[in-house]
Amino acid sequence: MLRLENLIGTQYTVALKREDMLHPFVSGNKFRKLKYNIAEALDRKNEILITFGGAYSNHISATAVAGKLAGLKTVGVIRGEELAANYKGNATLEFAKSNGMTFEFVSREDYKMKEDKAYLASLSEKYPNAYLLPEGGTNTLAIQGCAEILTEDDADFDYVCTAVGTGGTLAGLVAASKAHQTVVGYSALKGTFQATEVEKYTQKTNYVIKDDYCFGGYAKIDSQLVRFMNEFKQETGVLLDPVYTAKMLFGIIEDIKLGHFPENSRILAIHTGGLQGISGMNKKLKKKNLPQIHT
Template identity: 40%
Template sequence: MNHKTPEIFRCFVVLHVFEEIYSPVQKINLHPLSNLFIKRDDLIDPYISGNKWRKLKYILQKAKAQHKPHLVTFGGAYSNHLVATAAAAARSGLKATAFVRGEEVKNEMLLICSLYGMELIFTDRESYKNKSELYQKYYGSNDDTYFIDEGGASAEAVTGCGEIITELKDTYDHIFVAAGTGTTAAGLLKGIQEQGLNTKLHAIPVLKGGGFIADEIARYTEISNHLILHTDYHFGGYAKTTPELVAFIKKFTSATGVLIDPVYTSKMFFAIIDLCAQNQILSTDKILAIHTGGLLGLLGMKEKF
């Protein structure tokens, strides 16, 4: 049987992926916090999720302006960034390749990446440490490719994340965000500074030894007394959990109806409640938590639940 290509695939239409989108702010009732609000960036898109959407917004604009149709990036086997990049590339008419850290595996996240057309290059952990060298080895002589660092870390990503502040209609005593690369926190801090706000930004590193986040933020904006790092809420390190954290996720989600992930947002919300219990923040203070999405990360930890 001779199958013909459907006409829909012959007439390719590029979607406008990054049109202006404003995520809602939702107030939740969570004892003892009486003024806790969530910026629901997790609702922006199911695959280009939360801060990933904001990070990629200007990266893709720059790639297109430079006429580079091939995005090359990096991440682990359960990376939300890889899924987001794959989806954004497919919707924008671009090609995408990812260097995936570690041995070859098949999982739900990489399945989604593959369905979106992303090429996956599995890379041993030692080689993966030098991403610039990997990129040069495979694509150094190719003018069509655009390098995107792990997690989307870049000045363009900082600009995109900074727009969270300009979207806010109210002011807050405290803004909380989980931090992996520090890019989102840098954007928020820069936005707070540019708007002249008195808000305190609390960054919750999700990696052990997260003090380096301050150095990463300083690459993009001046460190000021607006920023407070809380480095004791990593629960063992990146993508690590404990029974206490898993129990917290279940209780928080059932009590609020807001789904949170084990890698980022659960650690942030745990920190908020714990800091309130320690009277480091007042239960009556107006608090905004940035929900950075990443809910597909639950798939990599389903056995813990």
């Protein structure tokens, strides 16, 4: 747990929970989401994990490693059929392949079928005895794992903050939260549609989702966010990921400045990992002549 009061310079109590340190390659919320799904696959005596993701997906990378450690083969259905011809130089996919994952590259249009029953049935037919994991790993077992992020030691905090992608981590935190706590989800995408996902897994309503600091949408960043990440690393020694946690912490600090948190609030922020994507992001930044993320 890292205290951030000196960095923020306020009377607020702010702490960062280092879920990124759970495992070097299956870190943060990916560790939590995969924990019980891997156990279920092994219990069912499945031999293959099949899941979905983009070219720089933290989930794809983590599933490849987790599957290898569990003795399971892994298949990644990857958005973008153009990558089939040449994905060399993509650090995420090369890493996943080095850990035994094979790929099914599909068009962006076909990728939209990732929840279609007929399409999933065709995958199951192609890969017998496979365990299907949804995009981002979010399902009931994933929520169970994410709920374990919060412990009794965290009960004193008034606010629990997390970055939001598919909404699974947020749902787990809401499910585990105390009655006096508010869970704040900082969306990494435009929109707050993830509320429908949270509603699937809990009846609690002590949460809010905001997209004020999504920086234009998923995986979009600018020089301001890069400077923030580099300054945060210099001040604390903690590396943030550009897609999720950096946006959340930027948002928390801005919301404190704007008075959106009551004075003397105790705020817990969750570092959900995802650092593997920095290499790919730096390549994108270089092409745009933007500053690099310091590692």
